[in-house]
Amino acid sequence: MRYVSTRGLPDDPRPGFSDILLEGLAPDGGLYLPEAYPHADEATLAGWRALLATEGYAALADAVVGLYVDDIPSDDLRALCERAYNDRVFATADVVPVTALDGGLWLAHLSDGPTAAFKDLAMQLLGQLFEYELERRGQELNILGATSGDTGSAAEYAMLGLDRVRVFMLTPAGRMTPFQQAQMFSLDDPSIVNVAVEGVFDDCQDLVKAVASDLAFKQRYALGAVNSINWARLVAQVVYYIAAWLRVTTANDQRVSFCVPTGNFGNIMAGHVARMMGVPIDTLVLATNENNVLDEFFRTGVYRVRAASETHATSSPSMDISKASNFERFVFDLLGRDATLVRELFAVRLVTDGFFDLSGTPEFASLRERFGFVSDSSTHADRLANIAEVWKRDGVLVDPHTADGVKVAREFVDPGVPMIVTETALPVKFAETIREATGREPARPARFAGIEDLPRHVVDLPNDAGALKALIAARVGS
């Protein structure tokens, strides 16, 4: 399997999976995609059904991810999947269990990992792949990132205990929930460096950019990233779409729909890939919160990024984004993989005009029919109402992001087609909104008992790139 960029480069030789694993953007500023999606025929689907039933999630992951990787021996890939997906890392041996809800809905539980958000499913495999590839190359990697919550903690728990990876994770001082702070700051490991920056999340991101754009420094200290545009993260996410479809159906001609709360188009892009591979997915329902950049596109054909000042701080904060970093991949497929046009839209029009408009095009007109997409958005009041309603009807507490999904999913349920909502986090991470909706305290899984009382490991830092460089130099050595 070879990879292409959404903006047309590189030509030949095209890179393989391991070549792009440790990279971010393609050299032309585009995103990597496989040159073609492997097709899962009837026999493949039947094989996956048997595999999940007999050997479990890790075996399925190996089979699916293996279709995209031809530069890691298959026994090795299987071992990496076994290390990422097992009942020591996840709360259940199923890894991704499903629960039926009232009204034709299902929940796919993606939050049973170490940090109680779906990002664990991608990050755990990414950590194993990184360690494997770095070992093979005799290299080490220092991940430098910024987080407002879920991504940073998922990265830290995935890289914990690896020999060749160190993590520097910047957080805005005092701005994460106490639970999120405790999750990260309680980690006691010299290779995990939590940094609390005097400032907001955007300041943290600007610091990362400032340091990473000093190419001499970046090279000297082997700096890398774990951002959501990494192809390996996406392909790991394809697996849970297939697992959820298998768990909800009994035969391979039964179709399901998915409703996915999203902001960056990361999670639902993996659903699109699964559908392109031939997994029997009927509709992909996209749900946003008040930051409805993506919902606007799927309803109107206009993609208009927002200024940071236009981005609302909502009660589903992990979807508060102004531009969707993975969306370019979908547009590439939508436009028949016309890289010249994608480059024009993303590198020119979006930069000069702040938007592009596909509303009059035949591609946009056939979007639902060809790609199965529909969308809507949710508000704080919707979120509260749906948390309360699922609790009352089903006795299940869902987190605010998942509630956005439930709200939008109900609008598109088709009789006879199970509608699977992807659960994105456990309610314990967002207790305040759960209390507001239900008057109850969300259950806290035993693995998170008392984490706020553990000693905190965090370095305070002024909002200054020089100070950050000095910290990295001191910890890495030269």
Ligand SMILES: *Cc1c(COP(=O)(O)O)cnc(C)c1O
């Ligand atoms: C990251 C995250 C999302 C949004 O994911 P996308 O990559 O934008 O699809 C939604 N909910 C939670 C809890 C998250 O952590």
